[in-house]
Amino acid sequence: MKSSGKILLTFLGGAAAGALAGMLFAPESGKKTRQSLTKKARDLRKNLEDEVKVSMSKSKGFTFY
Template identity: 60%
Template sequence: MKADSRALLGFLAGAAVGALAGILFAPDSGTETRKKISKKTGEVGDQLKQKFNEFVDGVKEKYAGVKDQAEDVAEKGISKFNSLKNETRNTLPS
């Protein structure tokens, strides 16, 4: 997960820097440049929100899977314990 989040952050940072550099070096007036920067900032923000939400959804899915597996293991352990307990009771003299 850590590598995925670093790669995502690096990609988004690179995209933002590239877009900003392209806008700043374009031959437009100051007003047009500011409008473009504002627009690109909003777009990058939206992309960042979307990627973050996808990341959170992925974490939730993995957590749910691990939780289900842990519950299954716990249930099997309890069942095995109860089975052994009953076997022990049946083999011990009263």
């Protein structure tokens, strides 16, 4: 993986950890916090799946030796 890909994954991981920490310390009720975390996790999963699809389509045609 290229350096820019590692940087992006590190950034996304840090952003997700920060968002999770912020939500855990938020003054919302437990039910609202769980619902919000579930929605954010689904959104993150969808975004990651989309990025993987784009990356896979871009990598088609490359030959690895």
